[in-house]
Amino acid sequence: MKKLSKKIVFVALLLVGSTALGYALSRDNVVKAEGKPENKVEPKLANKTWYFLGDAGDSRTDATKYSLVADEDRPCGDKLQEVCSLSAPDDGTGHPNMSAIVSGTQTVSNRISAAFPSGSAPTTNETVTALRAISE
Secondary structure, three states, X not given: OHHHHXXXXXXXXXXXXXXXXXXXXXXXXXXXXXXXXXXXXOOOOOEXXXXXXXXXXXXXXXXXXXXXXXOOOOOOOOOOOEEEEEEEEEOOOOXXXXXXXXXXXXXXXXXXXXXXXXXXXXXXXXXXXXXXXXOO
């Protein structure tokens, strides 16, 4: 009789343990299926050097005004008035990603604006890497 009760206790514990393990595993899958965020790190995209080909009046933050090829007629460094080059990741369409985070919570667009403070001379920063004369 003692052997039988030990077997019953053993089988009961085995069933309870299996049930608990099954529940835990299925609950984990339900949480993943519900789209709960997992601790994933977004890969940082490599920056490229972009050259501003815009003229006076063109927006410095218009990504379509940038190229990976410099314009020989607009050399960097001759005058410090306008964006010449900037460092930013590609947006996937062959233009700089103006929404990419580059410094804390600051985007490429924010850092371009920061290089041109109101009432002060423009300066370079980690995004705006060189300046040039304004093209008419």
